[in-house]
Amino acid sequence: MYGDSEVMRRRAEQLREQGEDIRLLADQVVAHTESFSWSGRAAASLRVRVAERAAQLRTAAVQHDTAAAALDKHVLETDRLTDAVRQIERRAHRIIEARPDDPTVAAFVPPPTGHRDWLAVDLPGL
Numbered sequence: 641m642y643g644d645s646e647v648m649r650r651r652a653e654q655l656r657e658q659g660e661d662i663r664l665l666a667d668q669v670v671a672h673t674e675s676f677s678w679s680g681r682a683a684a685s686l687r688v689r690v691a692e693r694a695a696q697l698r699t700a701a702v703q704h705d706t707a708a709a710a711l712d713k714h715v716l717e718t719d720r721l722t723d724a725v726r727q728i729e730r731r732a733h734r735i736i737e738a739r740p741d742d743p744t745v746a747a748f749v750p751p752p753t754g755h756r757d758w759l760a761v762d763l764p765g766l
Contacts, residue, residue, distance in 0.1 A: 643718050652711040659704030666697035725758045728766065732758070735765050 673690040676683065732750065739745045744764055751757035 643714075645715050645719050645722075648711055648715045648718070652708040652715070655704045655708035655711065659701040659708070662697050662701040662704065666694040666701070669697075670694045721756070721759065722754075725754060725756065728758045728761060729753065731766055732761055732763050735763055739765070 669690055673687055678686075729750075732748075736745055736748065736750075742764065748761075748763055751761070
């Protein structure tokens, strides 16, 4: 229909991978900061700020996961509608071939191949 399912699936996977990369980065930054032998108020302040930033990174990672899940849902709906369009289009063409003298069928102007307008086609026997 509209949209290449494989492209969308790859993009969803990229989003998941980016989310994982962001989580890893957050973990690495925190671990690196914790490994400093530096102490004192400035060190404590740095660790707090890094922990806050890591939490923001983890939030961004969750948002990537959410976007990937939404895209997966969209792909499923796109595939479902694309299949429905194909089925309706095939059935309509069979009806057109079987009933060329039917005035309703003869007056029917089919939408372009693969177009979503096939979902609203009203043809006798469809």
